[in-house]
Amino acid sequence: MPAQTRTPPATLVDTFNTVPAEEALASLLACLNSLCWARRVADHRPYPTVDALLAACDEAAYDLTAADLTEALAAETSPVLPEDAYEAAHTALSAAHAAYEARFGHAFVICLDGTPRNEALDRVLEGIRSRLTNDPEDERVLAADELRRLARGRLMSRLRGAGNCATSPDGTTPGT
Template sequence: MPGPPPPAPRRAGGLVGFNAASRAEAVALLLSCCHSLRWAERVAAHRPYPTVDALLAAADEAGYDLSRADLDGALAAESSLPPHPGAPPAARTALRAAHAAYESSFGHAFVISLDGVRPGERLDQVLAGIRSRLGNEPEEERVIAAEELRRLARARLALRLAEGLTTRHPEA
């Protein structure tokens, strides 16, 4: 009597899996990092990448080439993260108010890359970032938000590659 069927082969994760993925799979993964179809298609089109660093550099370059409309769309698709549930009530209230003020002023969610910031310092970093950027002129803030979005997309992509292609998380 035959035994159970062998397990289905798993697709390789990381860079190997990304390079081997179908175009649609690669674009879907990239869209989970930055919500710009132009950006995702451009990065996917240049596969295979020889190294993760080469992929991340290509993602950065594609981010610099986003049109105003592409950037607006990518920023509009971002959402403000809810305050950390373990934060004191006053901190949660201040953060919600700051996010609302930012979104009212600039028309999109506040984006900031927290890559390299320790978890215990993230709430303070976000609140300080929103407060300091609220005084920016719209065009100045657009440049800063675009840079933060590129950094955020880079961190998300590096995380997705480290986790494997089938793992998806809403935020990096």
């Protein structure tokens, strides 16, 4: 009886590498609304691993021009509180967001990946209050870094949603 060969399962990055360019671009724009960033990442496909894709995303994010950053920030919305948060928290966060937007001209962005749900409110309020004291240029640098981190998390979520399993049985994220 001849030995059967099995096709290895597709990796997380395989689907991203093989979708039409327009679909890849749309997925990337959902991660970070900068056309320059999305084109740069999409145009360099195929990527050999998820780690290589994420590194390319980071590099493209670090290279955002002031106009690219403004474009990306304009599309962001401030983090929202869960429905079950107490009313005073909603009031405090609304006031903080308004003050931040008045000072910096864009939504407050913060990456909460890995933050336990019960700590998210405190992290957002602490972050927005501490960043309100920043110089506008320093804040743009911090906001750009938060956008980069958000884009990474959003991209990983999109890759997982493409019918791929994003974690191994041991709970780790595969790098291939």
